[in-house]
Amino acid sequence: MVQRTNRRWLIERILEALPGSMLVTDIDRTSSGPGSYVLLLHLQGKLDFTRGSLRHTFAPGWYVYAGSADGPGGVRARIRRHQRSNKVIHWHIDSLTVVADAIEAFVAEQGHECELITSLVRSGIFQSALRRFGSSDCTRCETHLLMVRAPHCTALSWSSLTDSRGSLGPGG
Numbered sequence: 001m002v003q004r005t006n007r008r009w010l011i012e013r014i015l016e017a018l019p020g021s022m023l024v025t026d027i028d029r030t031s032s033g034p035g036s037y038v039l040l041l042h043l044q045g046k047l048d049f050t051r052g053s054l055r056h057t058f059a060p061g062w063y064v065y066a067g068s069a070d071g072p073g074g075v076r077a078r079i080r081r082h083q084r085s086n087k088v089i090h091w092h093i094d095s096l097t098v099v100a101d102a103i104e105a106f107v108a109e110q111g112h113e114c115e116l117i118t119s120l121v122r123s124g125i126f127q128s129a130l131r132r133f134g135s136s137d138c139t140r141c142e143t144h145l146l147m148v149r150a151p152h153c154t155a156l157s158w159s160s161l162t163d164s165r166g167s168l169g170p171g172g
């Protein structure tokens with residue numbers, strides 16, 4: 001129940017920060033053309049992540065990721081893949097999507113993944129979750145993975161806040 005409230009609050013904040021984006025409510029009716037998208041995902045427990053030189057323990061909570069898809073099936077196929085828990089780990093984000101207990105998706109057909117990240121950070125709600133995550137080939141962004149900024153954690157009822165507080169990062 002708590003998680004449902006948080007989810008709705010975050011969905012509203014993301015839609016506000018990204019005019020022109022749409023929450024995916026029916027994947028079958030989502031565009032199969034190229035475009036950018038945002039994922040809102042929830043980790044119930046902490047996650048130890050290691051990929052090359054990137055090493056991090058993600059605290060339980062909500063994360064936001066931006067990407068783009070221009071291959072066969074476009075954004076629809078890509079979001080379907082993200083929402084499947086059984087898959088071969090290929091991208092950084094796959095390590096989170098295989099264990100996430102909630103994944104919402106937003107499509108921004110005209111948007112650019114880097115601009116989506118910039119707008120989300122500008123909203124004041126989100127900050128970098130881990131440098132160079134999902135942005136290895138991006139020269140613009142520090143990361144393509146965000147988490148909720150500490151001041152806003154109080155707006156959410158984080159059931160796991162007490163035991164994860166120490167790992168929320170600077171200011172957490």
Ligand SMILES: [Zn+2]
Pocket residue numbers: 113114117135138139140141143144
């Ligand atoms: Zn970028």
